[in-house]
């Protein structure tokens with residue numbers, strides 16, 4: 001059956017939908033095997049795998065877009081390949097060679113072409129590479145065997161509102177990552193440790209959590225699964241911190257901000273500065289740019305408001321439109337970020 005026919009492309013959520021194929025590659029006996037294709041949604045691994053017991057796991061997220069010309073475009077995949085290597089290094093896993101990463105993502109897109117949402121739908125094909133230790137052992141040490149899987153799934157915006165301001169929840173009773181821990185790499189443990197805070201935020205009607213630095217609770221870190229930025233006085237300002245994920249979207253937005261005439265500052269952002277921003281937002285592959293309308297400090301009750309009439313700010317809108325136009329091929333790819341497949 002052709003599942004792709006069932007999609008209402010303009011209204012799909014950010015979630016998992018079955019596609020036809022995924023690709024897999026095993027690292028065993030000290031070497032990577034052949035890239036295999038599979039139509040199964042399941043993996044079979046040893047019950048004592050290091051991934052299951054000791055969190056030896058890392059993942060990536062990137063998107064492919066269909067342009068007006070019907071061609072599929074990939075955004076900055078090399079950066080994701082590199083970040084997966086950094087994540088692997090950070091928890092002593094075998095690194096996926098860049099060429100294998102490239103072959104895997106291109107193969108899985110090719111096998112699932114009909115699931116790439118049409119141009120103009122606002123949806124895209126989310127590509128999820130995942131690497132994990134599969135060696136069965138009980139001692140705490142790195143696995144010798146790994147499985148690298150890449151699946152794809154068509155997605156809409158991460159935050160249900162799309163490009164509309166959301167509210168963020170701020171508190172001091174939860175940390176996402178330790179100051180010298182694993183916050184700078186994309187490993188599952190960081191997400192596990194954010195679930196309770198996220199649930200509390202959701203239960204109170206917020207889109208996500210704005211995490212403060214774990215050591216002093218003085219500086220802004222990031223927004224759930226997205227980086228934070230603020231704009232004031234024609235300056236794009238984003239936190240520099242060892243415990244946030246180096247976002248590829250944020251890296252791109254810093255370049256685009258300069259391109260549209262803003263200054264860019266990447267530095268510690270004290271919470272006391274929050275109220276001085278004219279616009280604030282969250283950015284990431286899934287979130288793209290999600291403007292932040294309000295931040296509520298649950299400990300002090302302080303409310304920070306950034307929107308008028310619940311509309312995104314001028315520069316956030318300009319950055320969002322330019323980034324998305326580059327990704328879909330509507331604007332010139334001035335920085336050479338897009339590969340047409």
Ligand code: PLP
Pocket residue numbers: 061222224225226227244245246247248249250283284285286
């Ligand atoms: N921060 C966290 C914790 C994330 O999970 C993500 C998503 O990947 C980001 C930031 C945004 O990074 P990117 O723009 O590379 O998707």
Ligand code: COI
Pocket residue numbers: 060061062225284285286287
């Ligand atoms: C992404 O932006 O790719 C993410 O990984 C966010 C989240 C779904 C974990």
